[in-house]
Amino acid sequence: MVAHLPPSIKQLLTLRNPKVLPSPSLSKLSNVFTSTFANAQAKKAETGWLVLTTCSLLTLSRPSAVGHLYRFVTRSSLYDDVSPRLVDLPSALNKAAIMRESALKSVVFVGVPRVILTLTALHEALDEDVKSVLRTNSRRSATSDTIESIVTRGRALWDSIYAPHADKLHDKLGSYHPDFISFIIQSYGSVLSPLPGGVKTYEDTSSADDLDQGNLSRALGSVVGIATLRAEGGVGPQLTSHTFGLLKARSCEHQNEEDKWLSSDEGTEWVLRTVDHILDGISSDGQEGVRAKL
Numbered sequence: 001m002v003a004h005l006p007p008s009i010k011q012l013l014t015l016r017n018p019k020v021l022p023s024p025s026l027s028k029l030s031n032v033f034t035s036t037f038a039n040a041q042a043k044k045a046e047t048g049w050l051v052l053t054t055c056s057l058l059t060l061s062r063p064s065a066v067g068h069l070y071r072f073v074t075r076s077s078l079y080d081d082v083s084p085r086l087v088d089l090p091s092a093l094n095k096a097a098i099m100r101e102s103a104l105k106s107v108v109f110v111g112v113p114r115v116i117l118t119l120t121a122l123h124e125a126l127d128e129d130v131k132s133v134l135r136t137n138s139r140r141s142a143t144s145d146t147i148e149s150i151v152t153r154g155r156a157l158w159d160s161i162y163a164p165h166a167d168k169l170h171d172k173l174g175s176y177h178p179d180f181i182s183f184i185i186q187s188y189g190s191v192l193s194p195l196p197g198g199v200k201t202y203e204d205t206s207s208a209d210d211l212d213q214g215n216l217s218r219a220l221g222s223v224v225g226i227a228t229l230r231a232e233g234g235v236g237p238q239l240t241s242h243t244f245g246l247l248k249a250r251s252c253e254h255q256n257e258e259d260k261w262l263s264s265d266e267g268t269e270w271v272l273r274t275v276d277h278i279l280d281g282i283s284s285d286g287q288e289g290v291r292a293k294l
Contacts, residue, residue: 020117023064024282030078032281033069036274043270046202048262050095051220052227052271054102054118056278059110059231063117065282066103067125070096074127085129090205092130096122097206097214100134102224105216108192109228109238133208140190147186154189160218160252161245192221201258219259222246223271230275243268 005013023029033053040049050073057065072078074092099122107115123131142150159166174181199217200206206213216224225242229235249255250263261267 020063021061023062023068026068026078028282029065029068029072032278033072033078035281036277037072039274043261043267045258045262045267045270047098047200047220047258048223048267048271049274050098050202051102051216051223052275053278054099055106055224055227056231056275057282058103058106058114058118059228060279060282061114061117062282063114063121066099066118067121070099070122070125087127087129089127089129089133090207092127093133093213094200094204094206095202096126096130097134098200098202098216099214101214101216102220105192105221105224106228108187109225110232135211135213139195139211142186142190150189151185152189153193154185154187157188157193157218157221158185160248161222162241163248192224194218194221199256201256217249217256217259218252219246219249219255219263222249223262226268226271227275230272231279243272246271 024032036053037046037049040046050069053069054066057063057069068078071080073095074087100119103115103118103122106118126134140150158170162169170181170185173184194217195212195215197215198212199215199220200212222242222245226239226246229239229242246263246268247265248263250260252259252263255263262271
């Protein structure tokens with residue numbers, strides 16, 4: 001068994017910026033969070049804001065900033081040193097679960113390593129009372145009893161996003177590798193699509209016995225896709241597809257008022273512009289990020 005890295009390999013691993021990027025300064029984060037959240041409140045799109053902000057920071061590899069985001073939404077200010085005992089537990093639990101679910105769904109778009117880093121940082125930032133009542137049992141385990149429903153959910157979401165080209169794209173990706181499209185459909189069904197049951201919004205509360213902790217709507221799943229792909233850059237076709245996916249969410253049944261607005265033309269434009277605002281606001285080199293020209 002190899003217990004230690006050879007010196008030459010250890011040295012190589014220090015090259016090419018392997019370290020996690022630090023959080024921007026609290027003043028910079030505070031400015032970005034405060035301005036974008038105020039705008040989201042005016043639009044009554046606070047859930048969309050929390051989802052897209054979490055996913056933008058995750059994709060930019062700023063995991064510690066996600067911890068600061070949790071503190072912002074549970075204390076209203078990054079500079080608020082309120083005792084954890086005074087935090088509204090049902091509200092904080094709901095927000096933590098929404099952030100955790102947003103990070104999990106991001107794995108479909110930007111991969112496992114960033115999600116691990118972000119979930120680690122979020123877990124470390126959580127108040128102990130919140131941590132102790134977050135759901136610990138998996139609702140996504142693929143078994144002989146669940147795999148059929150997972151694939152059904154995945155194909156339904158696929159069709160919803162990519163219609164009228166869903167079958168053509170399905171077959172095209174399958175031609176690249178026979179297991180690729182199966183992996184995507186199962187990922188859409190187990191991770192990206194809403195779980196059966198109710199969905200949560202920013203103003204909701206949660207509890208230890210709440211099976212719907214953090215469950216995100218169909219529209220918010222598309223917000224995850226837009227935020228991660230916009231922040232990632234260089235993936236224009238996929239960003240366009242998932243922007244269409246949010247617009248198509250307007251035809252889904254049982255939408256709440258926020259989902260209806262997010263999937264409107266105005267709401268979808270707001271999602272893109274707000275992600276850009278966050279990217280520009282926390283740019284470490286002071287240079288402007290990508291500006292949308294819609």
